[in-house]
Amino acid sequence: MTATDDRADAPAASIEDRALALLARTRRWHWAEAAFWLGAAASFALLPDSHLLLTEIAILGLFALSLDLILGYAGVVSLGHGAFFGLGAYVAGLTSIHLTAEPLTGLLLAGVAAGLLGALTAPLLLRRATDLTRLMVTLGVAMLLYEAANRMAWLTGGADGLQGVMIDPILGRFEFDLMGRTGYAYSLVVLFVLFLFARRVVTSPFGMSLRAIRGNSLRAATVGVPVGRRIIAIYTMAAVYAGIAGALLTQTTMFVSLDVVAFHRSADVLLVLVLGGIGYLYGGLVGALVFKLLQDGLSAITPQYWQFWIGLILVVLVLIGRDRVPALWRRAVRRGGAGA
Amino acid sequence: MLTILIDGIAYGMLLFVLSVGLSVTMGLMNFVNLAHGAFALVGGYxxxxxxxxAGVPFLATLPFAFLIPAALGAVLERTIYKPLYSRSHLDQVLFSIGLVFMTVAATDFLVGSEQQLIQLPTWLQGRFDLGGVAVGRYRLFLIVICALLVVGLQYVLSRTRFGSRLRAAVDDQRVARGLGIDVGTIFAVTFAVGSGLAGLGGALGVELLGMEPTFPLRFMVYFLIVVTIGGTDSLTGPFLAALIIGVADVAGKYYVPQVGAFLIYALMIVILVLRPQGLLARGR
Structure with missing residues (x-):
C-alpha cells in the first residue's frame, strides 16, 4: 500500500498503471493461503470425527468474513450483523418447508432476502454517519428482526423454533448424514467459492476505493469516490454473505431457533473477527477456528460459564490493543515461511 | 386507562434513574458503555x-444498592475504563460487551440463574383507590422516589459549583480543561454516581422489571434508546424520553400485545436517522 506514495517522481508509469500493478500484486496467491485451503480440504479426510465442529467453524468463518467486508474494508461498524444471519437462517428453513427442499435454492433465496434487507437498511447508515449512530441503527435493526421472529410465531415457530426442516440431497446425490460429512463438504465448498469471490472483490479497484473510504471518507469523497453508493454496495454484499452463512446453519442442522437472531450472534461474530484480526479476509476464518476451539475447550471445563471467559478475552484483547492481533498472525506466517 | 398511564410513568421514571448515568457519561466522554446495565444488576442483587x-428490610437495603455499585464504578473507572476514552467506539463496544458477558456468567455462577424475587413490605403492596382510579402503592412509591431524585439531580446540576463544572465539561471539554477544571475527577465522580443510580434503579426495579443474570443484556437496548432519544446534553431530554418510552411500552404491551417492543425499536431507528443528536438537542 505504501510503496506507491513516495515515488511521485518516477517517470514512465502513470498513477493508474502503478495502482493496477499494486492490485495485481496483492491478488497473487501467497503460499500460506494455499496451505490454509489445503489444510481445510485435508481436515475433511483426516478428521472425520470432528465434522460437526468443523462445519460450525466453516459457517462461523463465512459469517465473520462477511462482517470483515464491511468492518475491515469499508470501516462500517455494526452491532447487528446477526440480523442478516438470522434472516438467512429463517428464509432457508421456510423455503425447505413451504417451497422446495432443494438446498441450493434455499441458499440462493436466503442470500437474496438478506441482501434485500441489507440494501434497504444500508442508506440508514449514511446519514450523519458517526460510529455511534451506526452501532445503534444496526443494533436496532437486529432487535426489530428478533422481535418480529419472536412475535410471528405462526410463521417462525416463535420461541419453540422452526420445526420440520427437511433438506433434500445436494444436487440430488449427496444426502445429509448424521455425522455431518456431507454438511461439512457442502459448507466448505460454499465457503471457498464465496471466499474466492470476496478475494477478487477486495483486490479490485472497487476494493481499493473501500479502503480509501475506511481511511478517510471525506478525502475519498473529494477524490471522486462515490462513498454512499460504495458503502451500500459492500453492505449489501456482506448481508448476502451473512444470509448464506445463516442458511448453511439451517441446512446442516435442519433446525432454526430464535437463537439465530439473538444479540449474542452479533456480539460473537465481532469477537471472532477481532480474534482473527480485522481487514484481511482470513481474519474471520482464523478467528472462527480459534473461537470454536476455545468454546469447545472452555465449555468442556465449565459448560455453563464459558461466556465468562469469552468476555474476559474480549476485555483483555481490547486493553492490550487488538491491532496487535493481525500482526501476530502475520509474524507467525512469516516465521513459518522462513522455516520452510 | 389512567392506571396504565400511572404504570407507564412509574416504569419510565425507573428507566430514567437506570439510564441517567449512562446519558451523562456518554455526553461527557463520548464513551459507549454497554455495560451500564451491569451496575444495575449489582444493585438489584x-x-x-x-x-x-440477611433479612434486611427493603428500605434499608437501598443505600447499599446505591453505594456498592457506585464504589465498584469508581474503581473500575479509574482502573480499566480510563485507558479506553481515547480509543475508537468499536474498542469501547467490544470492551463493554466483554464486561457484560463476564457479569452475566459470574452472576450465574455465584448466585444461580433463577430470577430473584423479593417480598415488599406490606405497606407497599396492593393498590388503593384514588378518585376512582386503582393505583398500585409500589408504583406510587416509585414515582415519588424517582421524582425526588430527578429534582435532586436537577438541583445539583443547575445550582451547585460541581454541576456547573460538569455542564462546562460536557459542553466543551477542551475549553473546560483550559479553564482549570479537572475533567478527569469530575468524570470519575459522575461515573460513580451514575453507576450508583443505576444500582438503585436496579434495586427498585427488582419487583417491577425482574432481576436475573441476563438483566444487563435484556435492558441494554432500553438504556441506549433513552440516551439516543433524549440526547446527552441535558437531564430533561433523557427524562422525557424515559417517560415517553415507559408509557409507550406499557400501553403498547397492554393494547397491542402482538406488536410488543417492535414500536420502540422502530421509533429508535427513525429518531436516530432523523435526529441523531436527540429529540430536544440544540442544532449544531
Whole structure:
C-alpha cells in the first residue's frame, strides 16, 4: 500500500498503471493461503470425527468474513450483523418447508432476502454517519428482526423454533448424514467459492476505493469516490454473505431457533473477527477456528460459564490493543515461511 | 386507562434513574458503555440478597444498592475504563460487551440463574383507590422516589459549583480543561454516581422489571434508546424520553400485545436517522 506514495517522481508509469500493478500484486496467491485451503480440504479426510465442529467453524468463518467486508474494508461498524444471519437462517428453513427442499435454492433465496434487507437498511447508515449512530441503527435493526421472529410465531415457530426442516440431497446425490460429512463438504465448498469471490472483490479497484473510504471518507469523497453508493454496495454484499452463512446453519442442522437472531450472534461474530484480526479476509476464518476451539475447550471445563471467559478475552484483547492481533498472525506466517 | 398511564410513568421514571448515568457519561466522554446495565444488576442483587439471605428490610437495603455499585464504578473507572476514552467506539463496544458477558456468567455462577424475587413490605403492596382510579402503592412509591431524585439531580446540576463544572465539561471539554477544571475527577465522580443510580434503579426495579443474570443484556437496548432519544446534553431530554418510552411500552404491551417492543425499536431507528443528536438537542 505504501510503496506507491513516495515515488511521485518516477517517470514512465502513470498513477493508474502503478495502482493496477499494486492490485495485481496483492491478488497473487501467497503460499500460506494455499496451505490454509489445503489444510481445510485435508481436515475433511483426516478428521472425520470432528465434522460437526468443523462445519460450525466453516459457517462461523463465512459469517465473520462477511462482517470483515464491511468492518475491515469499508470501516462500517455494526452491532447487528446477526440480523442478516438470522434472516438467512429463517428464509432457508421456510423455503425447505413451504417451497422446495432443494438446498441450493434455499441458499440462493436466503442470500437474496438478506441482501434485500441489507440494501434497504444500508442508506440508514449514511446519514450523519458517526460510529455511534451506526452501532445503534444496526443494533436496532437486529432487535426489530428478533422481535418480529419472536412475535410471528405462526410463521417462525416463535420461541419453540422452526420445526420440520427437511433438506433434500445436494444436487440430488449427496444426502445429509448424521455425522455431518456431507454438511461439512457442502459448507466448505460454499465457503471457498464465496471466499474466492470476496478475494477478487477486495483486490479490485472497487476494493481499493473501500479502503480509501475506511481511511478517510471525506478525502475519498473529494477524490471522486462515490462513498454512499460504495458503502451500500459492500453492505449489501456482506448481508448476502451473512444470509448464506445463516442458511448453511439451517441446512446442516435442519433446525432454526430464535437463537439465530439473538444479540449474542452479533456480539460473537465481532469477537471472532477481532480474534482473527480485522481487514484481511482470513481474519474471520482464523478467528472462527480459534473461537470454536476455545468454546469447545472452555465449555468442556465449565459448560455453563464459558461466556465468562469469552468476555474476559474480549476485555483483555481490547486493553492490550487488538491491532496487535493481525500482526501476530502475520509474524507467525512469516516465521513459518522462513522455516520452510 | 389512567392506571396504565400511572404504570407507564412509574416504569419510565425507573428507566430514567437506570439510564441517567449512562446519558451523562456518554455526553461527557463520548464513551459507549454497554455495560451500564451491569451496575444495575449489582444493585438489584445487593437488595435481593440482603433481603432474602440477611433479612434486611427493603428500605434499608437501598443505600447499599446505591453505594456498592457506585464504589465498584469508581474503581473500575479509574482502573480499566480510563485507558479506553481515547480509543475508537468499536474498542469501547467490544470492551463493554466483554464486561457484560463476564457479569452475566459470574452472576450465574455465584448466585444461580433463577430470577430473584423479593417480598415488599406490606405497606407497599396492593393498590388503593384514588378518585376512582386503582393505583398500585409500589408504583406510587416509585414515582415519588424517582421524582425526588430527578429534582435532586436537577438541583445539583443547575445550582451547585460541581454541576456547573460538569455542564462546562460536557459542553466543551477542551475549553473546560483550559479553564482549570479537572475533567478527569469530575468524570470519575459522575461515573460513580451514575453507576450508583443505576444500582438503585436496579434495586427498585427488582419487583417491577425482574432481576436475573441476563438483566444487563435484556435492558441494554432500553438504556441506549433513552440516551439516543433524549440526547446527552441535558437531564430533561433523557427524562422525557424515559417517560415517553415507559408509557409507550406499557400501553403498547397492554393494547397491542402482538406488536410488543417492535414500536420502540422502530421509533429508535427513525429518531436516530432523523435526529441523531436527540429529540430536544440544540442544532449544531
Amino acid at each position: 445487593v437488595t435481593a440478597l440482603l433481603m432474602n439471605r
